[in-house]
Amino acid sequence: MHFTKATDTDIPQLVALINSAYRGEVSKQGWTSEADMIGGQRIDAASLARYIADTDTTILKYTAEDQQIKGCVYLQVKGEKMYLGLLTVSPLLQDKGIGRQLLQAAEAIAVNHNKFTMTMTVISTRYELISWYERRGYVKTGEMIPLDIPETFGILKAPLDMYILEKKL
Template identity: 60%
Template sequence: MFITLATLTDVPELTALINASYRGESSKKGWTTEAHLIDGQRIDNEGLAEQMEDPNAVILKSMDDAGKITGCVYLQMRGDKLYLGMLTVSPLLQANGLGRLLLQAAEDYARSIDYHTITMTVISTRTELLSWYERRGYQKTGDVIPLIITEKFGILKQPVEMFRLEKTV
C-alpha cells in the first residue's frame, strides 16, 4: 500500500470509490456512510476534475499492490489553513488503519507546504466519526454550518448541520 498524488487520469476510479464509500447500498458496508442522511451521488467526474484542476488543491490517493485505488483525501489551501475533505476508504477496507494512514499523509503534506492548521467539516450527527477525528487531535471550533448542496451532489433527507474541526500540525 502506498500513498501518492492523484492525477486527472484517476478521476473515473476516484469518483466510483467516493460514491461507493459515501452513498448508496455499497456505502452501508462501511461505517462512514452518509446514505441515511443524503441520497444521490457524492461527486461526479466533472466536479472531481474541477477540484483537481484547482492550483490550490490536491488529492492524495492510496493504492494496493495491484494498482487499485483504495482511498483518497482532498486537500485545499484556504488562506493560512489547509482544508481537508472527502477522506475516503473503500467500504470493504474500513477499520483496518487506512484512514489513519491517509490522515497522517495529509498532515505530512500540510507540513511539507508550510501549513500548520488543518480544518474540516463533519456532519454533526456523525458522533462516531467526530470521535474518530477527536482521538487524532482534531477539535471542534464552535462553528456550526448548515450543509447546503445542489441535487447534483446529493439530496438531503433532512436538514444537516456540520461542525468545523481544526488541528495544529
C-alpha cells in the first residue's frame, strides 16, 4: 500500500470520503459511523485547506489503483506528542487492513518527527473502536473530556465525552 501527503487538489475527494465514512447513511455500511450520535457533516473544504496549509499538520492519504482516495489520517504536532485524528477508510473497504496500515504509517511519521507519543481522542461510547486501538497498543490515559465541536463539524444529538488515548512509539 502506498501513502502520500494530501495536497489542495485532494480536498474534494477527502471531503467526500471523510463525510461518507463518519456521517449519513453510507457511513452505516462500515463500523466507524458516528451518524447515530452526531448529525451534519464531519469536515468541510475550508477546514481541510487550513490543515493542509499548516506546517504542523499532515494529512496522509491512501490512493487506490483507480486513483480515488480511499483512506486518510490527520496528524498534528502538539508539543512533544503527535496527535492523530480522522483515521478514515471508505465504508465499503473497511476490515481490509487499510486502517491498520494507515495507523502504522502515521506512527512512522511521528517517529520521523522525533515524536515518540501518539495521542488521540475517541468518543467514549465507541467501544469497538476503542478496543481496536487498544489491540494496537493505545491505552486510555484516565482523562475524559466533553466533545465540544463547532457546527461545521457536526451537531451533537446528545452530550458526548471523549477518552484520551496514547501510545508510546
